[in-house]
Amino acid sequence: MFENLTEKLNSAFKKLKGHGVLSEKNIEKGLKQVRMALLEADVNYKVVKKVISDIKDRSIGQEVMDSLSPAQQVIKIVKEEFTSMMGSAHMDFNVHGKLQSSIMLIGLQGSGKTTTAGKIAFYLRKKGKKPYLVPVDVYRPAAIDQLKKVGANLDIPVFSSTIDMKPLYICQKAEKLAIEQGYDTLIIDTAGRLHINEELMGELLQLKQGINPSEILFVADAMTGQDAVNIAKSFDKTIDFTGVILTKMDGDARGGAALSIKAVTGKPLKFIGVGEKATAFEPFHPDRMASRILGMGDTLSFIEKAQDALDQKQAKELEKKLRKNQFTLEDFKNQIASVKKMGSIKDLLSMLPGINKKQLNKLNFDDKEFVRIEAIINSMTGQERRFHKIINASRKKRIAKGSGVSVQNVNKLLKSYTHTLKMVKKINKGGMRSLKSMLPF
Amino acid sequence: MVLNLFKKKKKSREKSSGVFKKLIQGLSKTKNFLFTDIDNFFSKKRAIDENLLEEIEEILIMSDIGIEITDFIMKKISKKSKKLASADELKELLKQELLSLFPEKSDKSNELIPSKPHVIMVVGVNGTGKTTTLGKLAIRYTLQGKKVMIAAADTFRAAAIEQLEIWAKRANASIIKHKEGSDPAAVAFDSVGAAIARDIDVLLIDTAGRLHTQKNLMNELKKIKLCCEKKLKQPPQEILMTIDATTGQNGLSQAKLFHEYIGITDIALTKLDGTSKGGIVACIAKNMNIPIKYIGVGESIEDLQDFDAKLFVNALFE
Numbered sequence: 001m002f003e004n005l006t007e008k009l010n011s012a013f014k015k016l017k018g019h020g021v022l023s024e025k026n027i028e029k030g031l032k033q034v035r036m037a038l039l040e041a042d043v044n045y046k047v048v049k050k051v052i053s054d055i056k057d058r059s060i061g062q063e064v065m066d067s068l069s070p071a072q073q074v075i076k077i078v079k080e081e082f083t084s085m086m087g088s089a090h091m092d093f094n095v096h097g098k099l100q101s102s103i104m105l106i107g108l109q110g111s112g113k114t115t116t117a118g119k120i121a122f123y124l125r126k127k128g129k130k131p132y133l134v135p136v137d138v139y140r141p142a143a144i145d146q147l148k149k150v151g152a153n154l155d156i157p158v159f160s161s162t163i164d165m166k167p168l169y170i171c172q173k174a175e176k177l178a179i180e181q182g183y184d185t186l187i188i189d190t191a192g193r194l195h196i197n198e199e200l201m202g203e204l205l206q207l208k209q210g211i212n213p214s215e216i217l218f219v220a221d222a223m224t225g226q227d228a229v230n231i232a233k234s235f236d237k238t239i240d241f242t243g244v245i246l247t248k249m250d251g252d253a254r255g256g257a258a259l260s261i262k263a264v265t266g267k268p269l270k271f272i273g274v275g276e277k278a279t280a281f282e283p284f285h286p287d288r289m290a291s292r293i294l295g296m297g298d299t300l301s302f303i304e305k306a307q308d309a310l311d312q313k314q315a316k317e318l319e320k321k322l323r324k325n326q327f328t329l330e331d332f333k334n335q336i337a338s339v340k341k342m343g344s345i346k347d348l349l350s351m352l353p354g355i356n357k358k359q360l361n362k363l364n365f366d367d368k369e370f371v372r373i374e375a376i377i378n379s380m381t382g383q384e385r386r387f388h389k390i391i392n393a394s395r396k397k398r399i400a401k402g403s404g405v406s407v408q409n410v411n412k413l414l415k416s417y418t419h420t421l422k423m424v425k426k427i428n429k430g431g432m433r434s435l436k437s438m439l440p441f
Numbered sequence: 442m443v444l445n446l447f448k449k450k451k452k453s454r455e456k457s458s459g460v461f462k463k464l465i466q467g468l469s470k471t472k473n474f475l476f477t478d479i480d481n482f483f484s485k486k487r488a489i490d491e492n493l494l495e496e497i498e499e500i501l502i503m504s505d506i507g508i509e510i511t512d513f514i515m516k517k518i519s520k521k522s523k524k525l526a527s528a529d530e531l532k533e534l535l536k537q538e539l540l541s542l543f544p545e546k547s548d549k550s551n552e553l554i555p556s557k558p559h560v561i562m563v564v565g566v567n568g569t570g571k572t573t574t575l576g577k578l579a580i581r582y583t584l585q586g587k588k589v590m591i592a593a594a595d596t597f598r599a600a601a602i603e604q605l606e607i608w609a610k611r612a613n614a615s616i617i618k619h620k621e622g623s624d625p626a627a628v629a630f631d632s633v634g635a636a637i638a639r640d641i642d643v644l645l646i647d648t649a650g651r652l653h654t655q656k657n658l659m660n661e662l663k664k665i666k667l668c669c670e671k672k673l674k675q676p677p678q679e680i681l682m683t684i685d686a687t688t689g690q691n692g693l694s695q696a697k698l699f700h701e702y703i704g705i706t707d708i709a710l711t712k713l714d715g716t717s718k719g720g721i722v723a724c725i726a727k728n729m730n731i732p733i734k735y736i737g738v739g740e741s742i743e744d745l746q747d748f749d750a751k752l753f754v755n756a757l758f759e
Binding site for chain 1: 499502503504505507508566567568569570597598599600601603604606607608621652653654655685687688689690691692694695712714715716717718720721
């Protein structure tokens, strides 16, 4: 269902080569593909309509550039349009440089407020703040317990609310206590509620007026469909929130809701949740989100992850060795370790454009393969690692025994190593490109 | 800006949200499902023209039914619509087409439980309402005079066990639990054993929410199912997947992957009391032939209702 938009556009624009300018007629087919992609990504119908007509206006009459194919050109326009719609660069929480501040989290049931509360607290503590978690969900069974446990796991203090307290009372009490104890940022976890529940929306408003939070963050599930506009608009109308957090972004949802929410509220998207752990919390990047919604992969995140994992010094040393053709099995192992640091291969591949999700699921690549390779190399002597040619049949048997694999596995590894070695000799350039060819598949 | 686009819609929504008054029980609530706005412009006088067809397309897409099915239905009705005289007739046609997306009802949903214990595993993505649905089901079965047991196999999320304990108390059901962080498959295995020993009619197994794309967690679910099967000597009779009505096109991917790993027998569409139409289940029903069994339309116990495609489509258009 979610094939790559770039591919679709390419085929739609195949005939366009040689035409001088983009005209209404010749981009029609391509825009139809863009529209489909956006609707499949859950961007709201009306937002799609508006975006498509804007793109059309901008595209028509543009000369087909030499450097870009017509498909690329339209994509460029689409991406620019999207990125500008989704707001400028990343915005942090508005709590820094303040003596005392509070962040209130609001949203529908099950959107991920409590998990997000823990993540924000963890993030702010890293930034030198002293967060204080305040559970005010007195309705859902065991909701307070949940935040207490989240706090305990992260070693972040939690106000001891009980279900017989009124939410506003909890907040006021917590505020007082925070000042006494020296906590500077309150993180208020409200109960999930429907945007059409007037009574509960009134309660939120009361909380807002009572404690005047520096940030009110609307927590939205990335998987939300067309109704995202109504939900976000209702919350914004009543509460006038200050920013948005998009959760469950680690799934395969394209997250068109992000665009819809931004379009109707104009409020900045600040952070995204990408997993259940407290660290699975990342700044929001409009350009990356644009690519994701369009189904074009997240190349930037991939590059960033790769940069994070590769130790620059190590990389330079490796480069030297490669130039001298001194790439040993030990280096091979180190390379694999740094690839491993970037996360699972599947996650990495899924970020690249042109990778079909369906095929990826079929690929079934086992990340344990890396563990096996490391084990095999660890079972070699230093001499064997430096001079792989001395590894004969009896050495192979010993290595296999030592690492708990079969001799075939050892052979396979040696084969892919010698293959890499050949490649290195051929390319002899170093950096990412050789790293790619080193992967044993 | 785009903001203006939404102003028109608002009025009709305000009107329809009045329907949600707690007083009006049952079907009137499900009225909002899928087709709210349709009646407004299907008058006898209205001619079938481009505008009407475009509006129908808009409503279908806005219901989250998906572009694929929207195109499929639009093709069908616009072909046939040429022979029709008025919008009124088109409504009938549209109704039929929408109805045909759902699999034939097998009349299984309320039949007596043939084998004891009847094991229901509740699965789904995080925050879709598994525990609440399970709690409501427990009360429902207790009210039917059944002996109900609940298994707390969500050992991962903080305070999930505590949440379930509160539901068990409300439902007057027994609960089987281990410590937080223990093996959920072991909880499931023990619970089946306990259910057999204590002559339980219905065993409801709560599982942790998980994203369908997380291979390890999905394999864990498989293991939970297998452990039940081992003790029960047959697979759990029901594997109920909860899908949040606000979910968009990702719902299909969720259902597909859960089905691939453990085989879903039914779907509960939760949180239909908002303004979302939940159209994605029509897409799931059509693509995967899995029946929609329940709908959740609120937080109280009577708000878990049987889903009946025919009944509600008829009630909407009569």
